Amino acid sequence: MSNLNTEMIEKYRNNFLKEVTANVEEGEWVKMCMQCGVCSGSCPFGPHWDHPPQELFMMIRAGKREEVLTSSSMWMCTSCYNCIVRCPRGLPITHIMHGLAHYADRLGMAPKEQPTMKFAHKFWDNIVKNGRVNELKLSLGVYFMNGIAEGIKTSLKMQAVGLGMYKAKRLNPMEFFGGHTVKDKSGMQAIIEKAKEIEEAKIKKFEG
Amino acid sequence: MSDEKKIGTYICKGCGIGDRINTSQMATIAERECKSNVTKEHDFLCSAEGVKMIQDDIDNDGVNHVAIVACSRRAKTEAFNLENVAITRGNIREGVLWVRPDTDEAQETTQEMAEDYTRMAVFEVGAMNIPQTSGQSEGRKNLLVVGGGVSGMTAAVEAAKAGYASTLVEKTGSLGGAAAKAWKRIPEHTPYADPEDTGVAELIAAVEASDKIEVHLNSTITKTSGAPGRFSADITTESGSTTTENFGAIIQTSGYTEYDANQLPHLGYGKSKNVVTQAELDAMALEANGGPIKNADGKEVQSVVFIQCAGQRSEEEGHLPYCSGHCCLTSIKQAMYFKDNNPDIDTTVMFSDLRTPGAGGEDFYRSGQDKGVIFTKGIASEVTDSGGGCTVKFKDLILDEETTADADLVVLATGQVANAGVDIDEVPQDEPGQWEVSVDSILNMDYRQGKDVPQLRHGFNDSHFICFPYETRRTGIYAAGPVRRPMDMLQAKEDATGAALKAIQAAENADLGRAAHPRSGDLSFPSFRKEGCTQCKRCTVECPFGAIDEDEERYPLFNEARCRRCGTCMGACPVRVISFENYSVDTVGNQIKNVEMPDEFDEKPRILVLACENDAYPALDMAAMKGNEYSAFARVIPIRCLGSTNLIWVTDALNSGYDGVVLMGCQKGENYQCHFVKGSEIANVRMSKVDDTLQSLSLEPERVATYEVAITDIERAPQLINDMAETIEKIGMSPFKF
Numbered sequence: 001m002s003n004l005n006t007e008m009i010e011k012y013r014n015n016f017l018k019e020v021t022a023n024v025e026e027g028e029w030v031k032m033c034m035q036c037g038v039c040s041g042s043c044p045f046g047p048h049w050d051h052p053p054q055e056l057f058m059m060i061r062a063g064k065r066e067e068v069l070t071s072s073s074m075w076m077c078t079s080c081y082n083c084i085v086r087c088p089r090g091l092p093i094t095h096i097m098h099g100l101a102h103y104a105d106r107l108g109m110a111p112k113e114q115p116t117m118k119f120a121h122k123f124w125d126n127i128v129k130n131g132r133v134n135e136l137k138l139s140l141g142v143y144f145m146n147g148i149a150e151g152i153k154t155s156l157k158m159q160a161v162g163l164g165m166y167k168a169k170r171l172n173p174m175e176f177f178g179g180h181t182v183k184d185k186s187g188m189q190a191i192i193e194k195a196k197e198i199e200e201a202k203i204k205k206f207e208g
Numbered sequence: 209m210s211d212e213k214k215i216g217t218y219i220c221k222g223c224g225i226g227d228r229i230n231t232s233q234m235a236t237i238a239e240r241e242c243k244s245n246v247t248k249e250h251d252f253l254c255s256a257e258g259v260k261m262i263q264d265d266i267d268n269d270g271v272n273h274v275a276i277v278a279c280s281r282r283a284k285t286e287a288f289n290l291e292n293v294a295i296t297r298g299n300i301r302e303g304v305l306w307v308r309p310d311t312d313e314a315q316e317t318t319q320e321m322a323e324d325y326t327r328m329a330v331f332e333v334g335a336m337n338i339p340q341t342s343g344q345s346e347g348r349k350n351l352l353v354v355g356g357g358v359s360g361m362t363a364a365v366e367a368a369k370a371g372y373a374s375t376l377v378e379k380t381g382s383l384g385g386a387a388a389k390a391w392k393r394i395p396e397h398t399p400y401a402d403p404e405d406t407g408v409a410e411l412i413a414a415v416e417a418s419d420k421i422e423v424h425l426n427s428t429i430t431k432t433s434g435a436p437g438r439f440s441a442d443i444t445t446e447s448g449s450t451t452t453e454n455f456g457a458i459i460q461t462s463g464y465t466e467y468d469a470n471q472l473p474h475l476g477y478g479k480s481k482n483v484v485t486q487a488e489l490d491a492m493a494l495e496a497n498g499g500p501i502k503n504a505d506g507k508e509v510q511s512v513v514f515i516q517c518a519g520q521r522s523e524e525e526g527h528l529p530y531c532s533g534h535c536c537l538t539s540i541k542q543a544m545y546f547k548d549n550n551p552d553i554d555t556t557v558m559f560s561d562l563r564t565p566g567a568g569g570e571d572f573y574r575s576g577q578d579k580g581v582i583f584t585k586g587i588a589s590e591v592t593d594s595g596g597g598c599t600v601k602f603k604d605l606i607l608d609e610e611t612t613a614d615a616d617l618v619v620l621a622t623g624q625v626a627n628a629g630v631d632i633d634e635v636p637q638d639e640p641g642q643w644e645v646s647v648d649s650i651l652n653m654d655y656r657q658g659k660d661v662p663q664l665r666h667g668f669n670d671s672h673f674i675c676f677p678y679e680t681r682r683t684g685i686y687a688a689g690p691v692r693r694p695m696d697m698l699q700a701k702e703d704a705t706g707a708a709l710k711a712i713q714a715a716e717n718a719d720l721g722r723a724a725h726p727r728s729g730d731l732s733f734p735s736f737r738k739e740g741c742t743q744c745k746r747c748t749v750e751c752p753f754g755a756i757d758e759d760e761e762r763y764p765l766f767n768e769a770r771c772r773r774c775g776t777c778m779g780a781c782p783v784r785v786i787s788f789e790n791y792s793v794d795t796v797g798n799q800i801k802n803v804e805m806p807d808e809f810d811e812k813p814r815i816l817v818l819a820c821e822n823d824a825y826p827a828l829d830m831a832a833m834k835g836n837e838y839s840a841f842a843r844v845i846p847i848r849c850l851g852s853t854n855l856i857w858v859t860d861a862l863n864s865g866y867d868g869v870v871l872m873g874c875q876k877g878e879n880y881q882c883h884f885v886k887g888s889e890i891a892n893v894r895m896s897k898v899d900d901t902l903q904s905l906s907l908e909p910e911r912v913a914t915y916e917v918a919i920t921d922i923e924r925a926p927q928l929i930n931d932m933a934e935t936i937e938k939i940g941m942s943p944f945k946f
Contacts (some may be wrong), residue, residue, distance in 0.1 A: 015554075017582070032577045034562070035585050035606060058606040061582050089574075 005107040016065040025099030029091045033057040039083035039093050049073045053083060053093050056100070069109040074100040075116040118145055128192050131182030136175040216271035217244040217330050218262055220253035220278030223301050228310060229319055234277065234326040242330035242802075246271055253278050254287040266293055272338060275329040280829045281821075281846065294336035294790055298329030299844070306832035307926065308840055317812070317840035320804070324843055328799040335798045337789040339732035341721020342768040345437035348456040349715040350374060351708070352441050354429055354650060355627075357385020358697050359461035359689025361411045362704035363711075368420035372712050375453060376415065377424045377443055383415060384408045385463055387697055391493035391545065394537045396698045400568030401575040402548070403541045406697070430645050432458070433654040435755075436684030436769040437718025442652075456715030457684045459707050460661060460669065462650045464624035464690040471526045472519050475620055476591030481505070482598050483591055483618045485518075486538050493545045500549055501617075505596050509616045511554040512546055513600050514539040515588045516562070518620035530666050532623035534696035536562050537569060539621050540576040547579040556582045556613060558602060566698060584613075591618050624694040626668040632658025640758045651685070657754035661685055665878075668693050671885055676725060678707040681885055683724055683753055683770045684714040718769040726772065726822070726883045727848070732789040733768040734777055740785035747777035747786060752851070752886035774884035775852025779891065784856060793854050796845055800857055803843050805865045808945045813867035813936045817844040817929060818853055822883045824872030824917040827925040838926035839933040842870075850874070850914075851887025855894060858912060859901050865945040868910075868932040871895060872917040872925065881918060888916065908939050 008019055020027040033054065040052030051059060051073045059068050077097040084094050101117070104110040110117050119142060126138045143158070144151030155162075165171035182188050217238040219231050231249050238244040246265055250258045253276065265271040276288055277298035288295070300322050308318040351367050353360045356378030364374040382388070392403035415421050424443050430450060431442040439455040469477040469485050476483040481504030484492070492501050500508045516536060520528045536559065543555040557576075562583065564573045577583065590601040597616045604611055629650035637658055638644060645652055649659040661680040664670040669687040671679045678686045688707035689700040714724045723730035736747075747764050748756045755770035756777060764777075764786075778786045784793045796818075806812040819825040825846040831838070847853060850873030858869050873888035875881040882888040895914045902909050913932060917925050 017580075031580060031582070032574065034573070034577070035583070055606055058585070058604070061584065062604065062607060062611070064607075 005109060008107065016063045016068070017061050019065070020060050020100070020103075024096070024103045026092045026095045027099060027103075029096060030057050030060050032089050033091060034089055036088060038086050038088065039091075042082040042086045044080060044082065045076050045078060049076050053097065056097075066109075068100070069104040069107060070111060071104075072111050072114050074098070074104070075110070075114050077101075115145075128189070130179060131185060131188040132180055134175050134179040136171060136173065137179065212270075213273050213334065214246070214269070214271050215242075215244045215273040215275065215330060215334055216246040216262065216265050216269075217242070217248070217275045217277060217326070218253055218258075219247070219249045219326070220251075220258070220276070220300070221249055222252040222254070223279065223305070225278070225300050225305055225322075226251065228305060228315075229300065229322045233319070234323055237323050238275075238277075238326055238330050242327055242334070244275070244330050254284040259287050262288075262290065266290065273333045273336060275326075275333045277326050277329050280825075280832075282826060282829055292338065294333055294338045296329050296333045296336070296790075296795075298325045300325055302829045302832035303844060306835060307828075307837050309837060314840065320812075321840050321843075324803045327802045327804070328843070328845070331798040331802040332795045335792065335794040339730070339789045341731055342733055343721070344435065344768045345718045345721060346454065347719045348437055348439070348454050349712070349719065350455055351711050351715070352377065352429075352439065352453070352455040352458045353461060354458065355385070355461035355463055355689070355691070356380075356383040356423070356425070357461060357463045357689065357700075358387045358408065358411065359463065359691075359700040359704040360385070360459070361415050362701045363459045363461060363688060363708040364421045365411065365414050365418065366705045366708040367712065368418045370708070370712060371420075372708075372715075373420040373422075374459075375422045375424065375443075375455070377427050377429060379426070379428055381426050383412045383423070383425075386487070389487065389494065390490040391496075392541060393697050394534070394541050394566075395568055395572060398568070398571075399575075400571035403544055429650065430652050431654060432651045435718070435767040436714045436724065438769070439684065456718065457686070457711035458651070459704070459711050460650060460680070460685060460687045460691060461689045461704060461707075462627045462629070462691045464694070465627050467519055467528060467622040467625050469519070469620055469622050472620065472622070474590055475515060475518055475588060476593065476598060476618060477620060480591065480593035480598050480618075482593070482596075482616065483620065485620050485622050486535065486542060487622075489542050489545075489617075489619050493542070498549070501545065503597070503617045507596060507616060509546065509553065511597075511615045512543070512556070512617045512619060513588075513598075513613055513615040514543060514555070514557045514619045514621060515591070515600070516557065516559040516621045518588075518622050520621070520623040521560075528623045528625070528666070530623070530694065531563065532694035533563070533565060533699075534694065535621035535623065537564050537566070537572060537696060539619065540564070540572055540581065542619065543576060543581040544579060547576075547581060551580060554582070554615075555580075556584055556615070558584050558586050558588055558600070558613075560585065560587055560605065566696075624690050626663070626666070626691050626694075628663055628667055628669045628691055629660035630658070631663055631667065632660055633662070635659070640762065641760055653682070654757075655682070655754045656748050656757045657751070661687060662754075672880075675881075675883070678703070678710045679725055681753055683755065683772060684711070684718065686710045686714075714769075721768065723771065723773045724769075727774075730773045732773065732791065733771050734766055734773075734775070734786050734788055736764060736766070736781075736787075737785040738763060740783050742783055744782060746780040746782065750776055750780045750851075750886070750890055752776055752884050752890075772884060774849040774887050775847070776849060776884060776887050776890060779852040779854045779894065781854070784854060791848060791852070793856060796847065796854075796857055797860060799843075799845050800861050800866075801864060805945055808941050808943070811941075813841045813933070813941055814865065815839065815842045815868045815870060815929060815932050815936070816861045816866045817842050817870045817872065818847050818850070818857065819844055819872045819925075820850050820874055820888070820917070821846040821848055823874045823881065823919040824921075824925060827872075827917055827919050827921045830919075831922040831926045834922060836923060836926045838929040841867075841933055841936075842929045849882065849884045849887035850891035851882075851884055851889075853891050853894065855898065855901070858895075858898055862901070862905055862907060862911065862942070863944055865942055867936045867942040869912045870929060870932050871912070871914040872928070873914070875916045875918065881916075905944070907942070910935050910939060911942070 040054045074097040143154040238247045274295045279301035280299045281297035304321045351374040353376045393406045426446040430444040444450040546553040585605045586602040588602040598618045600613045661669045686707040688703040757765040876889040
């Protein structure tokens with residue numbers, strides 16, 4: 001991954017905007033931002049971001065590659081779509097945020113301990129197995145994400161919730177041993193394989 | 209027509225007037241007190257039948273002075289558009305009926321009000337003469353266009369399309385002006401995506417092909433005299449030969465000069481050869497002719513930074529305080545020169561507020577972004593030469609940091625400075641008989657008030673950009689293009705078209721002896737009684753439109769077609785020798801004097817309201833339509849402009865027992881609303897001296913109040929009258945009742 005990073009640096013030298021335009025999902029929209037700041041003002045998490053979307057766009061144009069890609073800002077997006085609805089220029093801001101996060105992750109530049117990223121990885125690994133989310137494994141996985149001690153603490157804290165879900169038949173302890181799957185599991189996995197192949201080809205294209 | 213005045217008074221009973229008011233009593237007053245020769249009542253005066261009744265009297269009975277006592281003079285103007293008579297209106301409907309409650313208690317005062325308005329109308333018309341033109345006009349209708357740029361050529365071409373000949377005078381050796389030095393223009397058509405060809409060549413071809421346009425190159429105007437319909441201009445060529453031609457109206461399209469970028473050393477201009485202005489870049493692009501643009505070092509430009517608002521929108525000394533309106537779009541256009549040639553060239557537009565006016569402005573901005581032009585919100589503080597290029601030091605306003613950018617070329621978006629000639633407020637006037645040509649002047653007018661058209665703000669020729677575009681403060685002379693306000697080519701063309709139509713209108717009106725805007729159609733014009741004139745010069749100095757010259761004996765010399773009929777001269781005259789046929793010190797004075805004045809113990813005060821017919825009077829009319837009531841003790845007299853208020857009216861009113869005087873004019877000062885520009889301001893200066901009068905009469909200063917009233921003040925205007933009624937209740941009745 002870091003290999004890809006150096007290649008990208010080499011290829012686009014100091015034109016980060018071009019790199020984002022070419023490689024980031026919906027990245028071609030970044031240049032259309034007119035810096036009105038409506039997205040930043042609309043974001044419910046706005047105050048908690050290091051760089052709100054408008055600022056991220058400006059940083060991309062200013063060529064601040066390192067700062068943007070290592071930022072935790074775009075990982076803060078909760079996909080509420082407020083910014084998309086309000087952007088006077090019609091930028092798909094939510095999608096650009098996810099695109100940026102994804103790109104940073106692919107280049108290996110995303111902050112290592114970013115919880116949203118960790119959760120995203122866990123979720124992905126979980127869902128591609130059976131085509132269904134194994135909620136028991138996913139939640140336990142998330143609880144123990146930061147070590148055993150903290151995992152036990154969180155599990156105990158969530159005990160009542162888990163019990164309630166069990167009683168309401170929302171959580172099956174048997175899921176621990178495999179869990180339910182989609183009807184055509186191998187077909188689903190073939191789809192994922194194909195998607196991966198396409199993605200790989202894309203990366204090849206970046207490299208070329 | 210016989211010279212004898214024959215007054216006809218026509219009282220309308222319609223719109224409920226007859227139900228609430230005893231009109232036969234009004235008719236009796238008109239006949240007995242006012243000596244009206246013919247007095248008639250009608251149930252529905254503005255009907256065809258009612259109007260015919262009046263017209264028959266005019267045609268058959270020789271009635272030549274008509275007082276229509278019905279609704280406001282602002283209503284039913286088409287029905288009562290009677291020709292070749294002096295005419296006035298008594299406002300019973302809006303002025304009495306609709307502002308008074310329909311109750312038994314109010315009946316008495318309402319009737320008194322109606323009777324007073326009848327007296328006022330008949331006595332007013334009695335003091336009038338029938339307006340007739342002066343016959344000064346020579347009926348010329350061809351136009352003089354000064355300045356052969358896009359605005360000037362468009363004006364001439366548009367006038368030719370309308371069938372009017374014009375003479376185009378250009379100072380340089382070729383047509384085209386600033387636009388001819390540009391490579392492309394900001395797009396004027398959908399999809400507003402790319403710069404367009406300037407179109408200057410086509411415009412020049414159209415001018416040259418037209419048999420209605422005569423072009424004088426290398427020429428300037430060395431003298432302008434006369435008035436609309438009879439302007440005379442000396443056109444002098446560089447070699448010194450002069451021809452004198454006559455014109456109906458003038459359009460000044462002298463454009464702009466580039467702001468001197470040498471005043472911006474901190475932005476590297478003059479220090480680095482690779483710092484240029486927008487105009488210089490356009491010249492470079494013109495030279496490159498579509499090929500790659502090279503900087504001063506001969507290097508093909510690979511990166512360029514545009515610095516917006518260079519020396520503009522800044523209060524610093526030597527900078528322009530205003531926005532030139534076109535530079536953001538021009539920078540986008542110029543960035544595209546590079547991007548369209550090679551998309552890999554880095555183009556950055558550094559702005560603090562990007563403004564892209566016009567229908568296509570936003571689309572063009574978007575197209576620029578789409579092409580990869582980078583827009584950085586930041587303020588450049590310093591540009592230094594970096595050897596073969598420049599380094600721009602700037603503060604990024606979004607990222608809030610001081611940073612730098614390197615570029616092969618830096619372009620400064622400097623503004624437009626109006627090419628408006630001499631500032632007549634700064635340059636002393638020539639004494640009569642000692643007039644001289646000034647090389648700095650555009651029009652070299654021999655007007656008493658100065659050689660060029662007055663400037664409104666920041667050196668631009670304009671009078672009011674919203675209410676009266678193109679109208680300068682010199683009747684028949686219209687300003688268009690960047691001399692009026694900063695603008696781009698498209699706006700200049702629209703401007704020129706508007707100004708051409710205005711100029712045609714002015715010439716046609718002058719031919720008929722009619723006033724131009726805003727009292728268009730008015731046939732009367734000011735005249736003065738020479739025997740009484742003391743040559744005090746107040747009229748020549750105060751006329752907002754420079755309509756009055758001075759003859760060699762220093763008597764005022766009125767130019768009918770230059771006059772806008774505001775009456776400011778009449779208000780200024782201390783010896784009251786200036787009057788209009790249908791508007792004079794006497795027509796208003798008669799109205800003031802003939803209001804019936806109840807004695808001190810009647811508890812019926814009288815409030816004189818002098819209301820500007822442009823804003824305050826319509827506001828009161830609209831208040832009436834809404835049913836906003838005001839005091840029955842008020843007597844409202846419409847006046848053309850507060851500037852026409854002669855102090856004698858106020859003095860007379862107070863002397864004859866009025867308890868209060870309310871003057872309502874328009875907003876004055878920097879954001880004036882006055883239709884005659886200076887009228888309300890001048891009136892305010894005059895009224896500031898009314899305190900002396902009050903003191904000499906031992907009256908309270910509260911008895912006279914001057915207000916600025918806007919046309920929208922339909923709640924406030926009646927309230928101001930009621931306030932005065934309250935004030936009088938507090939301070940008591942005037943002791944001057946007889």
